[in-house]
Amino acid sequence: MRDDSTKWHPALGMDRHDIDTGGVRISLIHPDRMTLISGPCNAALEWSGIGTAIGWPEVASGHSYALRCRRDQILVVNGPDLTDGWHADRGLAVSDMTDGFGVVDICGGDALAILCRGTEISHEEPSRSANRAFFGYAVMIYAYDAQNHFRMHVPRQLLDGLWSLLQSFAQQASVVAEMDK
C-alpha cells in the first residue's frame, strides 16, 4: 500500500490561473454546453443550427460552432439543449459531454510554436477532423477567431496532465524566442 500523495501535484480543478509568458496566454474556458452527436453530419448540423463542422485549419468563431471528430461524429459547442439518447426520427445519437472535456484556449505569437511541440501541425496540411494526438493525449485542436489563436479539448480527467505539459511548452517557447532575438 503506497501513499504517493506528495508525488503528484494536487489537481488544480476547473478554476485556475492563466499561463502567461508574454508570448502566449493559456487559459481554461467553460462552454455552456458540449454535445456529442453521431450519425450523418449534415443532419446533425442542421438539427444543431450550425452551418459547418470545423476541422483543420478552418477557423471557428462566435459562441456556437461544431467540431468534426469523424466523418459521422461532431462535437457541438454551445449548441441547443438536446436530449441524450437515440433519435430514431433523425438517425442521430446524442450524448451530453458538457462536463466531459476541459477546454484550453491558447492565444499569442508563440501559440503555434506550442502546438508544434506536441504534434505535427501546420496550416499547409489540412485535416477534415479536429482530432489529434498531442504528446500522446487524445485531443481536439482547432483555430478560433484569428491566427495565433487556438483551442484544445481534452478529456477532463487528463486536463491536469495536459495543463502541466502546456506550461512546459510555453516556457520552452519563451526561451527559444528570447534566444532567437
Added chain:
Amino acid sequence: MTGTRVAKGGLIDRSASLNFQFDGKSYKGHPGDTIASALIANGVRIMGRSFKYHRPRGAWSGWFDDPNAIFNIRLGGDELTNCPATTTTLEDGMEARSVNAFPSAKFDIKGGLDRFHRFMPAGFYYKMFMWPDWHLFEPSIRKMAGLGKLDGHEIEGYQSDQIHDHCDLLVVGAGAAGLEAARTAAKSGMSVVLVDDHRTAGGSLYQMADVEGVCPSDWVHQALREIKAAGGRVLPGATAYGIYDHRLVAIAQERGFGLAPLLIRMRVGRCLLASGALDRPVTFADNDRPGVMSLNGAADLLARYGVLVGERLAVMAPHALAADQVALLRQGGASVEIVENIEDTPEALGGKRLRGLRANGRTYDCDTILTSAGLMPVVHLWRHAGGKLRWDDTMSCFVPDSGPDWIEAIGAANGTFELEDALAEAQAKVGLSAAPARRFAYYATPPLPVAGSMKRQWIDLLHDVTLKDIALAARENYVSVEHLKRYTTWGMASDQGKTSNVAGLSAMAAIQGKSIPQVGTTTFRPPFVPVPLELYRGVHKQQQNHPLKRLALEPQHRSAGAAMGEYGGWLRPGWYGQGEPIDIVNREVLMARGRAGIFDGSPLGKIEILGPDAEAFVNFIYYNTIKTLKPGFIRYGFMLTEGGVVYDDGVIARVDDDRFIISCSSSHVDGVNALLEGWRQDGHDPEGVFVHDTTAHWSTVTIAGPKAREILGGLDLAMELSAGEFPHMGLRETCFAGRPARVARVSFTGDVSFEVSVPSSLAPVLWDAAIAIGARHGAGPIGLEALSILRAEKGYVVIGRDTDGETMPHDLGFGIPRLKKTAAFVGDRALHNAHASREERRHFIGLDVPEGSEKLANGAHFVKKTKDGFASCGYVTSSYDSPTLGRPIALGLMDASLAREGTEVEVFHLGETRRATVTRACFFDPDGERLNA
C-alpha cells in the same frame, strides 16, 4: 615537432583568448576553436587511450569522424561525459579530462596492458574467462568496460525542447553543393531549410583559395544572405542524425555547453544530402600512433582554425584531389614529402612521439603522417532512407545508387568531388533535372591491406580491432560481414564505423580474395553521431512519463486526508486519515460492513451504445446474453478476446430499447472503447450503432452498506428506494440539484449498494452531501484498499488479478452461455476448441487456512509432488486478513483436479510450505441476503 597555430588565417577570433584545461594542465585557445583544435595548436598530441589496449592516441581528424579524442568536460559546475573534442566548441573555463586514462592520457597506468595484446585478440572474452566460472571475472570486466564516468550530478534545466517542423526541401550540409542547392531552391519559391553541423557554414570551401573568383568566406556569406532573403531558413550547429519513416528527418541543434540540444522532427517534401565526404584511412603498421591523421582533417584544421598539425609531414594519399590539400599545407608552412606507389606495408616509427615513416624500403623523416586512401561519400542518411549503394571501382568508394524518389545526394556525398561539378549538379538536382556530366575524373588507388606484418595494423581505432583480428575472424569462418562485425566489434563503437567501415571490408576482401562489393556492407542505423539520451526524453519525465487521470473529487479526497496512489491509471484514494495504514483500512472495512462506506467510483466506464442495432451489438460483444435485458435493469457480463480469454468484466445497463450503458473496469475504459469502436466499424452496420464514451462527463459516488438506503434517501433524489421498487441490478434515471442523475443498484462489496452518477461539475455537491448525511449514520469515506478487501470477502474477481492470460469464463464458474447462447459473440468459437475444453484447466477457488495461521502470500503456488520434485498447480491471486470475518481469506486459480471444496493443498512460497483448504470463492453472505436486502 607537433601542432602549432599559424600566424594568420582560419575562422577563429584571434582578438580574444579563452582559457581551458586538459588533464589538469592549462592552455589557451580562441573563440571559434574546438577543444581539439585548441589542443593541437598548443602542441598537445596525445588526447586519449584506446579502449582495449590503452595505447596513446591523438586526434585522427578535425570533425565528427575522429574516434580518439573523447573527453569528460566540466564547465561552471556542470559536467558532460564522453564529449567528442573535435566537435565541442571551446568555451572559457572548460576543464576537460581524457576518458579511459588515469591519471592522464599522456601517462596512463594501464598503458602496460598493451604488452599482453597477444592474449586479447578479438573474441577473447568468449575464450579466456570461462574457467572456473565466467561470473568471477564479470565484475572486473564490467568495471573496465566503457568510456567515461558519470558523476551522478544532474544538470539543472538540462531538458531538450522537441518540436515538429516541416519544409518543402531540406538540404543537409552547407558546403558548396548544399549552399548552391539551398540558394537555387529558395529563389524558386520552395520553403527550404538548410542544416549544417558546423556553426559556420562552408564545409571544405575554406581549403580553397577562391570560389568562383571570390574568397570563400565572401562566397559563403553571399549564399547565406540570398537564401535568407528568399525566405529560406538556415540552422547552424544542427546535425541531421537520422531518417525515419514517411520522410521524417531527426535534427539535433546544439544550444551550447550545459544546454540540451533542440530536437527537430522535420517532415520533408524532398531532401538533398550534401553531407560531404571523409578520408578513408590507409592501413599500415602502427597506424594508430599519435600524429597519424587524416589528410582532409589536417587541411580542414588549417583552413578553419589556423592550426598546422605538424612541421614535417609525410603524406600517403593516392587519390586525384590530394595535391590541392598538400599545397594548402605547404602554404601553411609545413614541409611535405609524398609517399607514392606503396609496394610494401608501411610502418609508423616511434611511440608516443612519431619519428618517421618506413615505406618502400625507405625511412621518411617526419613528425606527422597524413593519409587518405581516397574520399568516401558520407552516405549514412541515404542508407537510413533505404537508398542502395554501388561500389565504384575507379573512385574506390561506395556511392549512392537507387533509392527513394524524395531524397538525393549531391556533391561529395554523391561522389562529385570537384567544385564546379558539384555546383552544377546542385543546381540541376533542385530542378529535378539530370546532373551534367562531370568534367573532373576523380580516381583513387588505395593500397590493399596486407596481413602478416609483425606490427599490428589498425582497422577500427575505437574498438582496437586490427588486421590480425579480421584475419582471425576469417579463419574462424566469421566471413559474413554481419558476423565479422559482431565477432570483432569492428564498427560497433560510437563512431559507428565512419573510419573503419571500408578499411574492414577491404581487409576481409583481401583476405578472402574477393572484391569489396562481394563482401557486402552492414546496415546503417540512426543516430549518425552520438546524441545525448536527453534528446529523446524532453518532457517525457516525472508526471509526464505516465500522466495519471485525475478525479473531479480529488480536492475533496485530499482535504479528507486521503492517501493517494495509482490505481488502474488513475490517482485515487487508497485510504483516509493518518496512522498505520492497515489499521485505517480495517476500520474502513468494518464501517462499510456495519454502517456504510462512501467511495468515489468515477473512473468506472460509462460507455453508451446507441442505435437501432444497439441490442444486437451488445449481445455480440458480451459473453452473457444481453438481448433479454429489459430497460431499467442491469446485467453482469464478461467481454472476451477472440481467443475466448476474459478481457474485462462489467455491468451493462439498459436505459431503453436503443440505448445501453457499459460500465466496464476503471482501468480498461480506453481499451474497451477501442474494441467497441473496432467491432462497430468492422462487422456491423456503422449507421445502426454508435459508441459514445461519456466516462469523463459523469462522476460517481457509491454508497454501500446496510445504511446505504437511508443515506441515499437523504439526498432527495425523488425516487423509490425500497427493495421491491428498486431491486438489486436495477437502474433509475432521476435528478439531483436540478441536473440529470443516474442511480444504479450494483454492488462490488456484497452489501446493498447504490452508484449515483451526476455530471462531474456537480460531483463535489453530491459528495459533500453524501458525506454529511453518511456521518449522521456512522458512515464515511472508504478507499481502494478497503474496497479490495470487501470485494474479496464476497469473492468478486478483479480481471487481471484473479484471472490470467488464459482464464476463460467457465473457469470462473460462468459456464452457461458457453453451452446455451446461440447468437454469435466475440470469442465463441475459441471457447470450444481443444484447449478450452481440456479437463485440467485452472478454476477460480477460495482458500481457508488453519485457525490461527497467517494469511497466504499473494503469488504463492499450489504444489503437488512429482517424480522430479514439485509442480505448480496454480497460485494465490488475492489474499487478505478479513476484518469482517476475523481471519485470513484467499482467492486463487487452481488446477481443476484439485479445485474441489474440502481438498487440502500444499502452498509453497519462498522456501516455506504450508497447508490450505479449498473452499467456495465467497466468504461473506453466500446466499445474497445482504446483497438483495
